[in-house]
Amino acid sequence: MDDSSLRLAYWGDPHYPRQFLNGLEGLRSEGLMLDVTLCAEGREIPCHRLVLSAYADYFHAMFCGVHSESKKDRIEILGVSAEALQQLVDYAYTSRITITTDNIQPLYEAANMLQIWPVESHCERFLIDHMSPQTCLGIWVLADKMLCTYLAEMARSYAAKYFEEVRKTEEFLELPMDFLKKYISDDDLNAMKEEEVIEAVMLWARHDLKERQKHLKELLEYVRFSHLDSEYLKNIIETDKEFAEASGIIKELMKGQSKKARSCQTFQGEILLLGGTSTDDDDEVKAQGNIYRLDTFGNCVDTTPLYILVQNSRWFAACVLGSDVIVTGGLRSLAWRYSPSLNTWTLLGLPGPARRGLHGMAVLQGQVYVVGGMSYNQDSLELFLMESTEVYDETADSWNEAAPLKQAVSNFGIANCVEKLYVFGGKISVDNLTNLVQCYDPAREEWTFVSPLPTPQNCVNACAVNSCIFLVGGQLNCVLCYNTEYDEYTEVTELLVPWDLSSATLCGHEIFITGGYNHATNTPVSTVQCFDVNSGTIMRLQDLPVPLWGHSVVTIPKL
Known part of the structure; x- marks a missing residue:
């Protein structure tokens, strides 16, 4: 045998x-x-x-x-x-x-x-899965008791983001003193007005005034009195008995910012989703000709029709230059500049970049880079991968050739980090993915290879924070962190829902992962996942108005 x-x-x-x-x-x-x-x-x-x-x-x-x-x-x-x-x-x-x-x-x-x-x-x-403004504080306390750091941090982060709703819940009234101090001193506390923090503290204290009044002075040290209206303060000191008793510490705190109070470093921006593909009631794939404007909770606050010439293009890419969006790609060799504040579209730098799709865009040293992708031969109509890189010079309003990629690729992730461009994975043929990572150094005007991804990836998204690049989407089953300084990868946290063919953008210290495609059910998804870089946690926000995949998403800073 x-x-x-x-x-x-x-x-x-x-x-x-x-x-x-x-x-x-x-x-x-x-x-x-x-x-x-x-x-x-x-x-x-x-x-x-x-x-x-x-x-x-x-x-x-x-x-x-x-x-x-x-x-x-x-x-x-x-x-x-x-x-x-x-x-x-x-x-x-x-x-x-x-x-x-x-x-x-x-x-x-x-x-x-x-x-x-x-x-x-x-x-x-x-x-x-059941986290909400009504449950997050209870989950935070329970997870802390169980020494589950990740879940406790996720619940804390969720509670900070949804402060307006959370402060009105029964769980807030029952929050232990130590947790309340951590909560109202959190730099990420999303309080629109500092008056809301004062009111929340008083509401909590009055819930069991006999027992909690002794904590009032200590809690007030976490309030940013420099952000409070003086007439508001004067009024509540004169009319509120509990505040009147604490007037001494209030006057002292009004002279300068308490060391225990939150910092003021909150990024202000809004998120724009452009184009993409969805599914109608007849399960027929159709393009979405809209721009969706999201707030930092994932709520859609406005919908604008996408410019018709961009709307008819497939697989365009977008990036932000200043406070405008630059869009390239599709069937035309054109580039467009979209002003969200004016809702206007203008042609950019004729002739525009080469006809391409499934490519990448990023801004490096104030210049827009259009990288790789796929195009077709007009004679044979055959598709081919591109290795070319083009750069937009805003001063001259013109496009110029830059050093080509080492490996022609499409469907990749791209990010600008520490004054260099990084291209992650993608397709090197119709059926083959790669784990290659290419790096462009503008000082040397050349592309080189750095440490490859742990596995080949298609349609991954890359967002840079300091010297690290966070990768989401594609075939990844977790948030992957690439440290450019040490040239190594670290797994951070698992995804919550399917995110292949999603898009991602960095807003402050949070990465918003929008839409995607669920291959198990063959359906697009409408979920918005938010990864907090500081805490290393991921949460689910409000769903998009429609299921969406293959779209572009960018963050516009509020000036």
Whole structure:
């Protein structure tokens, strides 16, 4: 018998794990070979030591070590609810569990204590999926208790973004003092007016005034009094008894900014989505001829028709120059400049850049770069990849050739970081993706290769912050950080929903990932995901007005 026949003799039965679990559940339900009873809140749960030991590290240490419980037939499990313990034991035998808003907290706490990592992970995902202004503070407190830093930071970031809604919830009134201090001192607190912070503090204090009045002076140190209207302050000191008692510290704080108060470094900008493709009621693919204007919550605040000559172009690219949007690509060798403030379109630098699509654009040292992509031969109508790079000189209103890419590529991610351009992955043929990363140095006027991506990528998005470039979208299953200084990659956090064929833009310290395509269901998606670079967390915001993929998204600074 040769080696190949021996290898063919080994194969796996995909039904075996389920059959095995069914067999164990059958033994439990029939009361056979049971050798231990777990107890909680008066409920008794008969089970098998072997199953529990193989299922969780907590029980493995209990039954396989020198603990006295290893010899006991009846064990009291303290600190967990009976219902949660029953669910966790059932999960050991069935691999199934039901999580609801009613049982999430005791189940999460029990899974954490008993080190049931899969269930703990399911609970965290449930809390993320159900995060809202009404639940985020409770999730923050719970995650902090469970020492889940990532979930706690996500909930804190969410609460800061939605302060206007959160401060009106029941959870805000019940927020512990230590958490309230962290909350109102958060630099990311999205308070439109500082009066809202004062009102929130007073609302919290009055909810249990007898107990909380002693904290009022300390909390007021976190308010930016320099941002408050003097007449407003004078009025509440004269009319509000609680404030009158704290008038001394208020007058002291009004003289200068408290060291505990928030900073004022908030980026002001708005997000524009241009073009893209969606699906109508008949499931027919159609182009979207609109510009959608989003606020930093993902809300669509305005819709404007896309300029007809751009609207009829496929796979254009866009970038921001000053406070305007530059658009290139499609079937015409033209470039357009869009002024959002005036809602006007003007031709840019005739003749424009070469006819191309699926390319990239970025601004480097005040100049617009158009890079790579795909074009077609007008005679044979065959598509071909492009390696050319063109630069727009705003002073001369003209386009010039720059050094070509080392590798012709389309469908890539592009970013300007530390005065260099970086091109990530893309297509090097119709069917082949690449993990190559190309870097352009304007001082040397040449492209070079840097460390490749961990895996080949198509349609990835790149956003630069300081000396790092954050990659999202494409076939990535997480936010990937490329450090240009060390030329290395780090995985940051997993995506929340499908994001292939999405677009992304940096607004302040947040990356907004808009739309995309779900290949599992063959449908475009309308989700907006927001990745906070400072906290390393990602959250889901309001959906787009329509499902959208293959669009361009940019951030316009508010001057």
